[in-house]
Amino acid sequence: xxxxxxxxxxxxxxxxxxxxxxxxxxxxxxxxxxxxxxxxxxxxxxxxxxxxxxxxxxxxxxxxxxxxxxxxxxxxxxxxxxxxxxxxxxxxxxxxxxxxxxxxxxxxxxxxxxxxxxxxxxxxxxxxxxxxxxxxxxxxxxxxxxxxxxxxxxxxxxxxxxxxxxxxxxxxxxxxxxxxxxxxxxxxxxxxxxxxxxxxxxxxxxxxxxxxxxxxxxxxxxxxxxxxxxxxxxxxxxxxxxxxxxxxxxxxxxxxxxxxxxxxxxxxxxxxxxxxxxxxxxxxxx
Amino acid sequence: xxxxxxxxxxxxxxxxxxxxxxxxxxxxxxxxxxxxxxxxxxxxxxxxxxxxxxxxxxxxxxxxxxxxxxxxxxxxxxxxxxxxxxxxxxxxxxxxxxxxxxxxxxxxxxxxxxxxxx
Numbered sequence: 545x546x547x548x549x550x551x552x553x554x555x556x557x558x559x560x561x562x563x564x565x566x567x568x569x570x571x572x573x574x575x576x577x578x579x580x581x582x583x584x585x586x587x588x589x590x591x592x593x594x595x596x597x598x599x600x601x602x603x604x605x606x607x608x609x610x611x612x613x614x615x616x617x618x619x620x621x622x623x624x625x626x627x628x629x630x631x632x633x634x635x636x637x638x639x640x641x642x643x644x645x646x647x648x649x650x651x652x653x654x655x656x657x658x659x660x661x662x663x664x665x666x667x668x669x670x671x672x673x674x675x676x677x678x679x680x681x682x683x684x685x686x687x688x689x690x691x692x693x694x695x696x697x698x699x700x701x702x703x704x705x706x707x708x709x710x711x712x713x714x715x716x717x718x719x720x721x722x723x724x725x726x727x728x729x730x731x732x733x734x735x736x737x738x739x740x741x742x743x744x745x746x747x748x749x750x751x752x753x754x755x756x757x758x759x760x761x762x763x764x765x766x767x768x769x770x771x772x773x774x775x776x777x778x779x780x781x782x783x784x785x786x787x788x789x790x791x792x793x794x795x796x797x798x799x800x801x802x803x804x805x806x807x808x809x810x811x812x813x814x815x816x817x818x819x820x821x822x823x824x825x826x827x828x829x830x
Numbered sequence: 831x832x833x834x835x836x837x838x839x840x841x842x843x844x845x846x847x848x849x850x851x852x853x854x855x856x857x858x859x860x861x862x863x864x865x866x867x868x869x870x871x872x873x874x875x876x877x878x879x880x881x882x883x884x885x886x887x888x889x890x891x892x893x894x895x896x897x898x899x900x901x902x903x904x905x906x907x908x909x910x911x912x913x914x915x916x917x918x919x920x921x922x923x924x925x926x927x928x929x930x931x932x933x934x935x936x937x938x939x940x941x942x943x944x945x946x947x948x
Contacts, residue, residue, distance in 0.1 A: 746937050779913065779915060
């Protein structure tokens with residue numbers, strides 16, 4: 545009963561002071577987002593009005609604390625979208641969270657105009673506001689995490705693509721410089737890309753340069769051999785180049801047999817070998 | 831004289847193209863190999879192209895069949911070349927094949943020259 549009464553009081557105050565509250569929200573929005581050009585003045589105005597409108601709809605609903613009702617979901621989606629927008633524009637999460645706290649404070653401060661409000665009513669309003677804003681903060685934080693996760697995934701994908709650049713260096717000759725470590729997941733990605741390229745380009749030779757591989761263990765060498773075998777099964781020649789002395793020593797101590805694999809000292813030697821096999825002659829014109 | 835489950839087509843001087851059909855039953859390996867070898871010997875064939883275009887995945891059983899046919903071909907001085915290996919099949923095969931296969935590989939008939947492994 546006290547809660548229903550509290551809602552009515554809050555709605556009354558919001559309606560009475562909507563101009564004042566909206567103005568305060570806009571001013572604060574300009575300070576937080578306007579100065580750093582994260583939002584335009586029009587956007588801030590629209591945001592303030594939409595927020596107050598959604599808040600009123602929520603308070604007028606039968607149970608504002610029900611997190612599954614449409615009014616609450618709409619308010620949450622509104623904040624979630626806005627936080628994504630701000631993050632995408634380079635805004636800071638903490639600024640946005642402070643702004644949400646400011647919105648809550650604005651609503652609480654609006655109550656001071658009602659001199660006759662009883663302590664029970666005041667408590668009910670504070671509980672309601674804190675419950676609603678806690679939930680909004682959580683949803684904003686969730687949106688922030690999703691956005692970050694999306695960015696990290698996109699960066700990882702980009703890194704994967706750039707770390708395994710497959711280049712057709714000549715008609716039918718592909719080069720693949722391998723840098724870093726070859727773990728199972730990376731091997732699968734590289735192999736998938738490489739085998740598809742072999743099929744698409746009808747490549748007849750693949751030069752795999754491992755100059756950038758600093759260390760090797762039995763798993764990595766197994767993956768290398770697996771790649772060589774898959775290339776050969778596709779009907780292309782595999783040439784392994786750039787095996788460093790420490791890698792050669794490690795391969796020997798791991799009892800890895802590269803007898804069936806064509807190896808050359810450097811990428812340049814590997815290319816010469818590929819050209820020789822394809823019957824290509826590169827001559828100087830001078 | 832036809833071999834059940836395969837289409838055998840002469841594609842040039844001494845070359846044959848083998849296209850497996852859906853009805854190929856590799857559990858009858860011996861009969862199949864005998865039929866194919868008889869056909870190859872009858873035409874003095876030197877090279878057999880095995881078309882893998884319709885096989886997205888090759889499992890160990892099928893790989894065993896390919897190896898057995900390739901070994902049989904070797905005994906009658908016919909070279910077996912698998913063509914049109916799909917990337918998915920090559921990927922799957924590379925994970926369980928320990929030793930080099932008995933057959934050669936090439937993209938297709940036209941690209942089967944000095945460059946292919948073997």
